[in-house]
Amino acid sequence: MLRGTSLRVTRPRVAVLAAVHDHPHADTNSIIGLVREDLGDVSHQAVYDVLRALTAAGLVRRIHPPGSAARYESRVGDNHHHVVCRSCGAIADVDCAAGTASCLTAADHHGYAIDETEVIYRGFCPGCSTPPLNTI
Numbered sequence: 319m320l321r322g323t324s325l326r327v328t329r330p331r332v333a334v335l336a337a338v339h340d341h342p343h344a345d346t347n348s349i350i351g352l353v354r355e356d357l358g359d360v361s362h363q364a365v366y367d368v369l370r371a372l373t374a375a376g377l378v379r380r381i382h383p384p385g386s387a388a389r390y391e392s393r394v395g396d397n398h399h400h401v402v403c404r405s406c407g408a409i410a411d412v413d414c415a416a417g418t419a420s421c422l423t424a425a426d427h428h429g430y431a432i433d434e435t436e437v438i439y440r441g442f443c444p445g446c447s448t449p450p451l452n453t454i
């Protein structure tokens with residue numbers, strides 16, 4: 319994936335990209351933990367810098383659901399949306415509601431040329447919406 323961009327292939331970039339790819343919607347701290355398992359001691363700043371470079375190159379998408387830390391994923395370019403659990407914060411992908419970007423038409427575009435729609439669906443994930451057996 320890196321070779322398709324102008325970014326040089328470095329071990330930290332490969333490790334961060336692999337971590338994001340294998341753990342969609344991971345936050346920065348989880349990614350730092352995963353990269354350290356792989357490469358040993360890597361500074362927070364190095365991981366932040368790599369995430370910024372990968373995001374700028376379009377290899378990684380940064381999402382920032384309100385009330386949650388920023389998350390990263392390698393599923394880019396399809397303008398998909400997210401469903402967030404109100405209880406545990408788990409995040410899952412939801413395909414674009416209308417199939418293509420910008421997905422939804424704003425009731426009033428205020429003269430803006432809109433090219434992206436970001437929808438956050440909220441609710442309770444299966445693990446959180448099912449009461450534990452001992453309370454039934």
Ligand SMILES: [Zn+2]
Nearest residue numbers: 403406443446
């Ligand atoms: Zn949940």
Ligand SMILES: [Zn+2]
Nearest residue numbers: 391393410411
């Ligand atoms: Zn996603």
